[in-house]
Amino acid sequence: MKVIEIEPDSLATAVGIKPGDDIRKINGHIIRDTIDYRFYRSDEYLEIEYYRSGIRHSVSIEKEFDQDLGIIFEDIRYKCCGNKCIFCFIDQNPAGMRSGLYLKDEDYRLSFIYGNYVTLTNISRRALDRIVEQRLSPLYISVHSTDTEIRKQMLGIKKDDRLLEKIDFLARHGIELHTQIVLCPGFNDGESLEKTINDLSGFYPFLQSIAIVPVGLTRHRQNLPKLQPVSADYARQFIPTIERVANSFKHKIGDYLLYLADEFYILSGQNLPPMERYENFPQIENGVGMTRSFIDLFEEQTIDFPHRISQQRSMLLVTGKLAAPILQNWVIPRLNKIENLKTDLQIIENQFYGNSVTVTGLLTGQDIYQQIAEQNRYDVIVLPANCLNYDGIFLDNLSPQELQNKLQRQIEIVDNDFVELIERIK
DSSP states (O other), X not given: OBEEEEOTXXXXXXXXXXXTOEEEEETTEEXXXXXXXXXXXXXXXXXXXXXXXXXXXXXXXXXXXTOOOOEEEOOOOOOBOOOOOTTOSGXXXXXXXXXXXXXXXXXXXXXXXXXXXXXXXXXXXXXXXXXXXXXXXXXXXXXXXXXXXXXXXXXXXXSOOOHHHHHHHHXXXXXXXXXXXXXXXXXXXXXXXXXXXHHHHTTTTTEEEEEEEEOOOOSOOTTSOOOOOOXXXXXXXXXXXXXXXXXXXXXXXXXXXXXXXXXXXXXXXXXXXXXXXXXXXTTGGGTSSHHHHHHHHXXXXXXXXXXXXXXXXXXXEEEOTTTHHHIIIIIHHHHXXXXXXXXXXXXXXXXXXXXXXOOGGGOOHHHHHHHHTTOTTOSEEEEEGGGSOTTSOOTXXXXXXXXXXXXXXXXXXXXXXXXXXXXXXX
16 A cells, blocks of 8 residues: 555654555555555554565554554555446436546445445455454445346346345344435336345344435436336325335334435425434435435524624525425525525526436536526525535536636535524625
């Protein structure tokens, strides 16, 4: 593992390890990635083998248990996905985007570190043993179906990958698992879905959640299998069935276990479940309970809203179509109770991916610009933080600063903290 930085006044500095060094072993164990490093550096006595300019060196370190050495490594080189999933969103990206948006990872290490979902189709026994040995828990698994033929079709694989055997191995060794099913109407619903839920529930309590999320379809599906989206009518009929199963789990095992993505409830026009239905929010980053959490957090924040701000300000809050009813019903009316603050909502149609993609997180800077460029009466344009990536840019590489320059109006980013937003604009 190549060292790229050493923290000042660290143990690594004290023993002479430098940027550019290649850490090979700790206490005789080969260091393949940062997970190995974190696992093996926890001991109180370390023998570290490293190479500098092709020459082998070794140092000894005595330290406190689990004390860090202050070494920062190059980014992990992840394993790519070889599946050809019929619903893969990356395959539905248009041409001309930045290269990172076409990369597909299938790496259990990223599942452990970041919560990425993996299918486990090609995971080796050695990797499974490592997960158990190093307690890489929790892991997040894309299941989609436990019916062998349907799973093969959905993932575009030729052989039975024996998923349930792998899940059984991990569960028997105490690894916490969370699973998702991307629902494709007419494909993996009905009896197939019933079988999948029943099969997965057998691994409780180590398998702690099953999330069902609707398939996402863009307008860029040329030469891809024809799939049907989850419609409002479908969602309305689907929700009661899933809720009955979840309630039966709650009665039998004390946990709901089965969860639906927020999109089902919003599409159907039905009320979101209460906070208690999501228990400890095991898959909130997968869009399960995120809206309920947002609403409840917003309600708590309103206690700290000012009655008035010192000068008149007008604010345009940008959103995708899916979240619009939530913002229109909960957020906009409450913000407009603040004297001297006028807030409106702008729903952005997703021209980039097509109007079937309605989530805010997939809006582009160009779509936002084109649809609000003529909205000259607002002092501030507010963008949700989830439409930007970790580097703070949109999917089309536009930055908020560039958007602000084009619009010649103040841009503010809100990450669910409306108290802070009001402080910034007043």
